[in-house]
Amino acid sequence: MKNSIGRDLPEVIEGYGQPIPYSGAFEARPAMRRQAPKVKTIHPRDQKLVDTLEAVFQQIPITDGMTLSFHHHFRNGDGVVNQVLATAAALGIKNLKVALSSVFPVHETLIAYMKSGVVTALDTNYMSGPVAKAVSEGVLATPVVLRTHGGRARAIECGQLPIDVAFIAAPAADEYGNLNGVQGPAACGSLGYAFPDAEYADHVVAVTDYIAEYPLAPISIPQCLVDYVVKVDCAGDPRGIVSGTTKITKDPVGLKIAAMAAKVIEAAGLLKNGFSFQTGAGGVSLAVAHFIRQRMEQEHIVGSFALGGITGYMVDMLEKGFFKKLIDVQGFDLEAIRSIKTNPNHLEVSANFYASPFNVGCAVNRLDVVVLGATEIDVDFHVNVVTGSDGVIMGGSGGHADAAAGAKVTIVVANLLRGRLPIIVEQVLTATTPGETIDVLVTERGVAVNPQRPELLRQLLAAGLPVKEIQDLKAMAEKIAGVPRKLTTSDRVVAVVEYRDGSVIDVVRQVHQ
C-alpha cells in the first residue's frame, strides 16, 4: 500500500504488524484512553536501596521477553544501558526489547547482545554509530521502531509501548527514589525524556552513582514513582555526557546559510516581542541563534521562550534578557546544567509536555520558528534525517517531525552540496518529516518556499531574499555535482519510521552489504 505521501509500505510488516498508513500531519483523531499505570504500594519500613543490578533483576524479577526502557540524557557517556544488559546476559535472559530514547556509539555492546539473542527488539527515536549500521545490515530479525520524541511519549502513555522495567540513569538520587539530573559526577541537566517511562512503566529502577541525603532537592522524578535505587560505581562518563561549550560554526558556508535563515525569520514578520524559537545544538543551527540575537539586540526585541535541547548559548540569551524563559527537555552542556539548577525561568519539562501530539497542548505548538537540519530533502519538501546517502541509518527524527508540525514557520537549513552530493533529490530515500510541515529551505545558493505557503513566499520576495523554485536549486546542485546514482536496497524492512501520531510515514530497507 501507499501512504498519503506516496511511500510504499508492506501490507503487513513482519515483526511489527499491520502499519497504519500516514495520512496527513494532523489527521489522526485518537479514540482511546491513556494506559493506566500499575497501582503499587510500599510498606512504611520497606527499603528501596538495592546493592546490585543482579539483585534488582531477581527481585522484580526480570524475565525473558520483557521490555526494558532507558533514556538518553547521558548521550555518548552512558554507562547504564551497557551495565544493565551485561547483567541480563550474565543471568541468561533472552528476547528483551530495548526501548532506549536514543542510541549512541557507546552502545556498541548492544550488537553482541543482539547476535546472542539477549536483545531481539529495539525501539528508539535516533541512532548513530555501530548499532545503527548493524541494524541497517539486518542484525535484528524484527524491525526497529523509529519514533519521534513526542511520539515515544505518546506511545508510552497510550499503551503502544508498554514498559516492564524502566531503568532511569539518575545523576543524583536519595535512598527513597527522588531523582534529579543536576547533581553528582554524571550531571546531565534536564531528565525530560525519562518522565513518561517513570510514570508508566510497571517497575522503575533508578541507577545512580551519587546518593544524596534524604530528601533530595531539587526533585525532578519523585519517590512515589520509583521502586528501586541501585548504586553503581559509575553511571556515566561526564566527557561523553556534556560538551564543554557548544560553539557556533566557523565554516563560512554554514555562516552564510545561518545569516540567510535569520533574514527569513525577520522577513516573515516573526522577529518581534514575544518571539519563540527552537534551534538545534549543531554549529549552523546555533549560528542562526547568533544572527537572530544580533537583530534582537539592534531592535530591542525581547522574546518569550526558547525550546528544545538547550545549550550554553541559549542560557546566555536567557541571562542577557533576550528570552524570558527556557523550556528544556534536554541540556547539552555545563552551562545548561548550571542554569536549570539555579534559574526559576529555566523550566524542566517532560517529553510529553515538549512534543506529544496526543495531549491538549505540547510546547512545540507555541513555537514561532524552528530551525532544523536535513540529510536530504525532496522536491515535495519531505525531509530525511534517518538514512545517509549510503542507505545506512545515521540518525532519526528525535524532535524533528514534532517541532516541524508545531511551529508557525519551519526552516530547514542545509548545504546545497554536501561533499559531492546534492542535498535536494527527486524523492528522499526515507521520509521522516512530511513536506506539509516544512515551510522554507535555506541553502547557500538560495531559498525555496513550500508552494503551500504563498503568503510567506510574498513576504520573502518583498524582503529581497534570493527565492528560487526548489527544482531550480536542485538543478543548480546537479549542474555542479551531477545526479547521484539511485541507491538500491533489498526488500527486507529493518526499521519502521513512525510519525508522531503512530502512523507509518516510511520504512527503512536493508542495505546490501
Place this chain on the structure above:
Amino acid sequence: MNLRRTMLFIPGNNPGMLQNGGVFGADSVILDLEDAVAPQEKDAARLLVAQALQTVDYGTSERVVRINPLDTFGAEDIQMIVPCQPDVLLVPKVEGVQDIEKVTALVAQAETAGQKPVQLIALLETAKGIALAYEIAQSKGRLTALALGAEDYTAGLGATRTKEGKEIFTARSLVINAAAAAGIQSLDTPFTDANDEAGLYQDTLTGKELGFKGKLAINPRQIDVIHGVFNPTPAVIEWAEEVVHAIRKAESEGSGVASLHGKMVDAPIVARAEYILKLARRLGLEVMQ
C-alpha cells in the same frame, strides 16, 4: 571600472572552498596559488584552479587568480591558467615595471584566439615596490589596479605591524596616489584577524577615508563589514542627490557653479556625487532620481 569593494582570497588547494567561492557575494574572488599553497602542492592546486575556472559558476564575482612570482612557479601558472579565461591575474611581489612587462608578454603568449584579454593587478608588498609605485602604475595596457600587501611589506621593513596601522600610513598613501595619478584603482591590504569585526571595520574605514576603492579579504565573514564601509549610506546618497540637483538647476540657469547649504558646488564635488549615485544604483540602493 569594475566594482572591487571586496576581493576574497580562496585557497587554491581547497576544493570545497573553490566550489563555494561564488556564494559569498564578494565583488571578486581570488583563487590563490601563492601563499595559501605549499611548494609541493603547487601543481595540484594549479590543476584544481584550472578546473574551477572552467566548471564553477562564480556568479557576479570577478574571477581573479593570484599566481606565483615569476622566479618561482609564475610562468607555469600563467601557461595553464590563462587559457582557462580568468578575468584578472593578481601578480605578487611586483617591484618594477619590468615585472608587469614580463607577465604581460607571457599572458599574451598564453591567451587563446578570441579570448577576452586578461587584466592584471599588481600587488605591491616590498619596500622597492612601494617606492616605485607610480612607475608601476603607469604600465600601459593590462594593469587595472594596484593592491597593497602590508604583511610582507612591514616584515621587510622590520616595522611592527599593528591593528591601528600607523606603520603603513605612508605606503597606503603612496599606493593610492600612484594609482590615482595613473587612472587605475587602488586596493587596500587585508585585515588579518578574522575574529575582530570591530577592528576590521575601523581598518576598512581608515583605508576608505584615505582613498582606497576596495579591500582584500581573507575570510568570507569579512565581506559584509567591508561592503558596509564602502557602500554609500542613505545620508551620503541624499547629499549626492542634492548636489546633482543643485548643479543641474544652476546649469539650466547658465551657471557652472552652484551653492548647496551655503557651500560651493563645483566640478570635483559633482564628480564625487555622481560616482556615489552610480555606485548606489549599481548596488541596488535606493536613489530618488
